[in-house]
Amino acid sequence: MLPLADIIKLDMLALTDEELKSMLARFADLDVALLAEKVETQEMMDYCRSLGFTLFQGNFLSKPEPISGKKISANKLVVLELLNQLQNPDSNLRVLEELVSRDPALVFKTIKLVNSAFYRPRHEIESLGHAMTYLGLDAMRGLASLLAISGMSDKPDALRDHALEKAKLCEQMGACVNADDAPVFYSVGLLSTMDAFFDQPLPMLLENLMLRADIKDALLEKKGVLGLILQATESIQAGAFDAIDWPGLAAFELTPAKVQEIYLSVLEWQSHVGDDLELLA
Numbered sequence: 709m710l711p712l713a714d715i716i717k718l719d720m721l722a723l724t725d726e727e728l729k730s731m732l733a734r735f736a737d738l739d740v741a742l743l744a745e746k747v748e749t750q751e752m753m754d755y756c757r758s759l760g761f762t763l764f765q766g767n768f769l770s771k772p773e774p775i776s777g778k779k780i781s782a783n784k785l786v787v788l789e790l791l792n793q794l795q796n797p798d799s800n801l802r803v804l805e806e807l808v809s810r811d812p813a814l815v816f817k818t819i820k821l822v823n824s825a826f827y828r829p830r831h832e833i834e835s836l837g838h839a840m841t842y843l844g845l846d847a848m849r850g851l852a853s854l855l856a857i858s859g860m861s862d863k864p865d866a867l868r869d870h871a872l873e874k875a876k877l878c879e880q881m882g883a884c885v886n887a888d889d890a891p892v893f894y895s896v897g898l899l900s901t902m903d904a905f906f907d908q909p910l911p912m913l914l915e916n917l918m919l920r921a922d923i924k925d926a927l928l929e930k931k932g933v934l935g936l937i938l939q940a941t942e943s944i945q946a947g948a949f950d951a952i953d954w955p956g957l958a959a960f961e962l963t964p965a966k967v968q969e970i971y972l973s974v975l976e977w978q979s980h981v982g983d984d985l986e987l988l989a
Contacts, residue, residue, distance in 0.1 A: 710735070710738060710740075711738065713738070713740050714740060714741065715740060715741045715742075715743050715763065716735055716738075716740050716741075716742055716743065717743040717744075717745050717765075718731065718742070718743070718744060718745060719745050719746055720744050720745060720746050720747055720748075720752060720756065720766075721746045721748070722746075728759070729759075732759060732760065741762050741763055742759075742760055742761040742762060742763065743761065743762075743763035743764070743765065744756040744761040744763070744764050744765070744766070745765045745766065746765070746766050747764050747765065747766030748766055752766075753766075787856050787857065788906065788913070788916065790807065790808075790811070790814075790852075790853075790856050791853055791856060791857070791899075791902075791917065792916060792917050792918060793807050794807070794849050794852055794853050794856075799845075799849075800845065801837075801840050801841065801845055801848070804840060804845065804848060804849065804852070805836055805837055805840055808836060808840075808852050809836055811856075814852065814855055814856060815836050817855045818836060818839050818848075818851065818852060818855060819833055819834070819835070819836060819839050821851070821855070821981075822839040822842060822843060822851075824980075824981075829842055846890075846891030846892070847891060849891065849895065850875065850879075850891055850894045850895055850898065853895065853898055853899075854868075854871070854872065854875065854898060857871065857898070857901075857902075857905050863904075863905055867901070867904055867905065869978065870901065870945070871897075871898055871901040871904075871905075872978055872981065873945065873974060873975070873978050874897040874898070874900065874901060874941055874942070874945060875894045875895075875897035875898040875901075876894065876897070876974045876977060876978065877897065877941045877944065877945075877970065877971065877974050878893040878894060878896055878897030878937050878938060878941050879891070879893050879894035879897065880970045880973065880974055881893070881937050881940065881941065881957075881962060881967065881970055882894070882896075882934075882937050884960050884961060884962050884966070884970075885933055885937065885960045892923070892934070893934065893937055895923070896923055896926050896927060896934050896937070896938055897938065897941060899914075899917075899919075899923075899927060900927055900938060900942075910927060910928065911928060914927060914928065922934055926938050933960075936953060936956050936957070939951075939952075939953065940952045940953065940957060940962075940967070944967070944971060949964075952967075
């Protein structure tokens, strides 16, 4: 069957280094792409790349690559400060508009994205204030956070896509818990990926953010209903369905069938918004 294959996938955790190199020698003359499965760290991905792999699957994207003895770069500090202010529960639309307007690129991306076919505004959005009024405070907070994080050029687009999927999945499942708090669930999903974007431990990053106690408990210890939804989302993304607290989700009518329905709708949503974000890159 090998001569008919376009892609050969190898499980990195199931093979010894000797077995891996032996297999690669067998495939050397084949016109195939090599896919490394269960890549758990950036170091492992770099090693696989050196062996000729061009496709990767695994958790390496959502894990931070620790930077010993180095501070967060200046541009990331600006993003972190922006996230801090965006998550301030005391902020209002006027304060948020003044904050976002400090970054012309963020203003442009926000207006451009809100004018996209996905949001379907009845009239063209021509200003940041108009966009924020159209979206509302909570939705704008989540969108600006996503655009700020995804603008960091040293991170792959796949990490942005992973964060986008995670945030939206948290939001949609959270809406079944409490529709009014859906934006809070979105923020929890998005903020849980910050360690991978900033290459710093999440507890350290959260020390500098003005967050509600229940949000921090969910992010650090998976406590409360926010933690329940976050844990379920992470399990879904990892394919670890047995690790999901199904009895806990059942209390909010989140059955396996309902969760599957939500996940498929998130993938469809992500395909549209992802295309729009690519155009803004």
